[in-house]
Each structure stands twice: as structure tokens, then as C-alpha cells.
Amino acid sequence: MVWVHIIWTVLLLTTFIVIVVWAWSGKQKSRFQDAAQIPLEDDLEKPRRVVD
Numbered sequence: 001m002v003w004v005h006i007i008w009t010v011l012l013l014t015t016f017i018v019i020v021v022w023a024w025s026g027k028q029k030s031r032f033q034d035a036a037q038i039p040l041e042d043d044l045e046k047p048r049r050v051v052d
Contacts (some may be wrong), residue, residue: 022028035051 023032031051034049038049038051041049
């Protein structure tokens, strides 16, 4: 039973690290900057952009 907990913990830690590396990668920077500007845009001036 201890091995199940160890494997589960390692799996979750690995998943967390992969997500952090993905989020901080340079490829995502422009995408996140665009998404951060959506709440600041006026809905009447421009249609809302959909972030894929």
C-alpha cells in the first residue's frame, strides 16, 4: 500500500512540474499576455477574442 502512495505522489509532482514548465515557457508568453488583456478591452469597441 505504501508503494501506491509513493507512485501517486511522484506522478502528481511530475504533473505539477510539467504544468509549471509549460506555463513559464516562452512559447506561451504572447498567448497569456493576450488573455490578460481581455478584461480590459471595451466590449463595444472590439469583439472579444477567443484564446485557443
